[in-house]
Amino acid sequence: MSVIGNTTLSFSEEQAMLLDVAREFCRNKSPIASVRAQLETDSGYDAVLWDEMVALGWAGISLPESCGGSAMGVATVVPVVEAMGRAMLGTPLVSTTLAAQLLLRAGGESQAEAVLSEIAGGAAATVALLENPDWGDSRIGCTVGADGVLKGGKCFVADATAARLFVVVVEQAGAPALAIVKAEQLAAGAIAPNTLIDQTKRSASVDFTGVPVAQDMLLTGAAVVTALRDLRLLGALLTAAEATGSAASCLDTIVDYLKTRKQFGKLIGSYQALKHPTVDILTAVDSGRSFVYHGASLVTDAPLERDAEIACRMAKAHATETLLYAGDRAVQFHGGMGFTYECDAQLYIRRAQWSQQQYGDAQHHRKRLAALLLD
Amino acid sequence: MSISEQELNDFRGQVSAWMKDNQPADPGFLLPQTFMEVGDERQLEFLREWQHKVWSAGYLGMAWPKEYGGGGVERVFQAIADQEMRRHAVPICFNVIGLGWAGPLIIDIGTREEKARYLKGILSAEDIWCQGFSEPDHGSDLGNAQTRAVRDGDEYVLNGQKIWTTMGNFAKYMILLARTNPDAARKYDGLSYFLAPMDVPGIETRPIRKITGEYGFTETFFTDARIPADCLMGEEGQGWKIAMQTLQYERGAEAGAAGGLMMVRVTIDDMIEEIRDMQRDGEPVLQDPVVRDQLVKMIMEEKAIALGDKRAHVAPLTSDYPGSLPLSHKLRSTEMTRRMRQFAINLQGAAGALYVGDAAARQGGFWQRAYFNSFSATIGGGTSQVQTNIVAEHILGLPK
Numbered sequence: 001m002s003v004i005g006n007t008t009l010s011f012s013e014e015q016a017m018l019l020d021v022a023r024e025f026c027r028n029k030s031p032i033a034s035v036r037a038q039l040e041t042d043s044g045y046d047a048v049l050w051d052e053m054v055a056l057g058w059a060g061i062s063l064p065e066s067c068g069g070s071a072m073g074v075a076t077v078v079p080v081v082e083a084m085g086r087a088m089l090g091t092p093l094v095s096t097t098l099a100a101q102l103l104l105r106a107g108g109e110s111q112a113e114a115v116l117s118e119i120a121g122g123a124a125a126t127v128a129l130l131e132n133p134d135w136g137d138s139r140i141g142c143t144v145g146a147d148g149v150l151k152g153g154k155c156f157v158a159d160a161t162a163a164r165l166f167v168v169v170v171e172q173a174g175a176p177a178l179a180i181v182k183a184e185q186l187a188a189g190a191i192a193p194n195t196l197i198d199q200t201k202r203s204a205s206v207d208f209t210g211v212p213v214a215q216d217m218l219l220t221g222a223a224v225v226t227a228l229r230d231l232r233l234l235g236a237l238l239t240a241a242e243a244t245g246s247a248a249s250c251l252d253t254i255v256d257y258l259k260t261r262k263q264f265g266k267l268i269g270s271y272q273a274l275k276h277p278t279v280d281i282l283t284a285v286d287s288g289r290s291f292v293y294h295g296a297s298l299v300t301d302a303p304l305e306r307d308a309e310i311a312c313r314m315a316k317a318h319a320t321e322t323l324l325y326a327g328d329r330a331v332q333f334h335g336g337m338g339f340t341y342e343c344d345a346q347l348y349i350r351r352a353q354w355s356q357q358q359y360g361d362a363q364h365h366r367k368r369l370a371a372l373l374l375d
Numbered sequence: 376m377s378i379s380e381q382e383l384n385d386f387r388g389q390v391s392a393w394m395k396d397n398q399p400a401d402p403g404f405l406l407p408q409t410f411m412e413v414g415d416e417r418q419l420e421f422l423r424e425w426q427h428k429v430w431s432a433g434y435l436g437m438a439w440p441k442e443y444g445g446g447g448v449e450r451v452f453q454a455i456a457d458q459e460m461r462r463h464a465v466p467i468c469f470n471v472i473g474l475g476w477a478g479p480l481i482i483d484i485g486t487r488e489e490k491a492r493y494l495k496g497i498l499s500a501e502d503i504w505c506q507g508f509s510e511p512d513h514g515s516d517l518g519n520a521q522t523r524a525v526r527d528g529d530e531y532v533l534n535g536q537k538i539w540t541t542m543g544n545f546a547k548y549m550i551l552l553a554r555t556n557p558d559a560a561r562k563y564d565g566l567s568y569f570l571a572p573m574d575v576p577g578i579e580t581r582p583i584r585k586i587t588g589e590y591g592f593t594e595t596f597f598t599d600a601r602i603p604a605d606c607l608m609g610e611e612g613q614g615w616k617i618a619m620q621t622l623q624y625e626r627g628a629e630a631g632a633a634g635g636l637m638m639v640r641v642t643i644d645d646m647i648e649e650i651r652d653m654q655r656d657g658e659p660v661l662q663d664p665v666v667r668d669q670l671v672k673m674i675m676e677e678k679a680i681a682l683g684d685k686r687a688h689v690a691p692l693t694s695d696y697p698g699s700l701p702l703s704h705k706l707r708s709t710e711m712t713r714r715m716r717q718f719a720i721n722l723q724g725a726a727g728a729l730y731v732g733d734a735a736a737r738q739g740g741f742w743q744r745a746y747f748n749s750f751s752a753t754i755g756g757g758t759s760q761v762q763t764n765i766v767a768e769h770i771l772g773l774p775k
Contacts, residue, residue, distance in 0.1 A: 009685040016691040269773035287679035370667035
């Protein structure tokens with residue numbers, strides 16, 4: 001068998017339609033001026049816009065119809081997220097989708113139906129997973145005691161201030177479990193926002209100590225373990241989709257500048273020292289998009305199989321390194337202007353650093369790919 | 376016309392059996408991996424006999440018109456035959472400039488006379504074809520070709536020099552780009568295209584010794600060489616247009632090609648197999664974390680190319696920069712190949728410094744030779760640097 005393996009790439013009518021609608025929506029509703037207007041707000045996004053996205057059904061794309069979703073699968077969220085990445089549109093859609101996926105995959109369709117319905121209805125949700133900066137550390141220190149009370153905190157919780165619901169990864173009786181916590185259950189001051197390198201994103205440390213978890217708000221069993229593995233892979237895929245969108249618009253920003261800026265009497269785009277790396281970015285974005293939609297072709301509602309795992313990891317390993325390169329070159333190619341806060345290149349170089357550190361960086365995934373492909 | 380799955384499967388079985396039965400024995404000398412490595416008469420005759428045999432069996436030119444030596448069947452059959460040839464690792468069908476470029480061109484735009492005169496000999500390997508595009512001073516800058524063709528009665532008189540003529544010393548015909556009008560306002564409009572015989576007085580070839588130490592190309596000199604006027608393809612001044620069409624075939628449009636295994640493909644799987652027993656720091660090299668990381672990167676690069684070939688056919692996913700995937704394909708795949716082969720040598724430890732001819736060289740120096748030969752693809756058909764300019768200008772719209 002070849003190490004190249006599965007090369008499925010399919011794209012449904014629904015995905016194509018959503019990609020179209022999402023691109024149009026993001027282009028109209030999220031011009032760069034609107035993105036910049038949110039950089040220093042507390043929430044980091046426009047609540048009116050979020051309501052419009054919810055009204056379009058985006059919060060429930062991957063949710064079952066019984067919960068008010070459209071049951072199109074997480075693969076159909078991919079084009080929407082790519083479009084949002086392209087427009088640098090910061091909303092809790094990715095966090096919310098991942099939280100919903102985690103619950104669904106852990107067998108929460110019946111147990112957490114009410115919670116999932118809230119999510120489809122626009123209640124932002126997020127997963128509280130990490131307890132330190134190491135994505136490769138899957139030990140869980142946060143616990144639910146016999147008294148049903150949470151003990152411990154989580155860090156780097158995406159969109160924590162926006163979230164109405166937290167899916168907290170905890171340890172209970174020696175096994176991983178998921179505790180569903182509502183924002184109003186948190187103690188005052190439990191959320192300590194981070195100052196992030198990417199100002200279009202939000203995250204925080206959240207202290208869950210003392211929060212009581214009702215029995216029906218606790219998901220346990222073997223499905224939780226599989227669901228957590230799949231969460232990490234889907235998180236990688238959606239981050240890759242978003243980063244690929246951002247890299248594509250970063251490329252557009254570079255190309256626009258290279259076509260208009262003159263130095264030494266010539267358009268700078270005519271210099272091969274700038275032209276060739278720009279083509280490198282194009283081919284890298286091209287590969288990134290191929291990996292992302294290959295991944296989208298293989299992820300289903302069932303536990304992810306080996307080929308899907310490979311696809312998600314490759315997408316992430318490739319896409320965020322591409323954005324790192326594109327953002328880095330965007331700053332450099334804009335010359336003195338690129339060194340300013342005013343230049344949009346800063347948005348991309350900052351997004352790149354953030355994306356690389358979500359759901360494991362490129363080396364994290366290549367290390368696991370090596371085990372999958374070479375051993 | 377619909378062909379049943381059953382019919383295709385039967386055909387595959389039939390080709391497979393034939394390849395198995397007719398796979399030639401190791402001739403005891405190095406066989407070319409590509410058509411650019413045919414260096415001596417022994418190799419030539421071996422490959423000529425093999426191609427003739429494949430064609431006689433009906434597995435070459437299957438989709439070409441029957442009246443000109445082809446099989447007259449649907450292209451899918453040739454695709455299956457090609458896959459089986461690759462799978463059985465049989466020798467290449469080496470008359471590539473005829474099979475892949477000149478032949479499809481003649482089928483697409485040639486006259487009835489040209490088809491009758493040339494196509495069958497291409498398939499049977501009786502007539503070897505070469506290409507006269509590049510010149511010593513104008514490698515990638517094809518539009519500047521200076522070799523002159525002057526009409527004199529019912530002949531053209533050729534003067535000038537071509538270079539990198541693959542199999543120039545063995546070829547009977549050349550697809551030739553020459554300047555018929557040096558005064559044309561645009562340099563491109565002064566070019567014409569010829570299907571030129573090589574066996575006329577005034578055409579001389581001189582073999583070029585390649586970086587590998589082998590032969591395969593020639594320099595070709597034209598000194599008052601006279602060719603019949605009916606060798607002109609199309610009309611005077613159409614040379615550039617026809618050359619560009621030829622390059623489309625050369626750069627990977629396979630639609631009209633006669634088929635046949637055109638090169639021995641070296642994949643990432645071959646490389647991983649090759650290094651499996653190598654050691655680094657006393658451990659298997661495949662356990663070395665740095666090597667593993669680099670290998671995964673290469674696997675991903677090769678996979679991205681395969682996925683890109685598929686995505687290129689999904690219109691909604693190519694709307695950003697339409698055409699970027701096919702136009703950058705040669706650039707991406709040839710550069711990837713070059714790096715992979717270099718890496719394979721790097722992993723050999725001290726043995727990486729051995730070369731073809733040393734008994735201890737791994738696989739007879741296969742990777743060293745393959746790495747050197749990979750430059751024929753990153754340079755030939757437009758260097759990677761020129762390809763990059765083309766993508767920048769045509770896809771991204773950057774200024775010249």
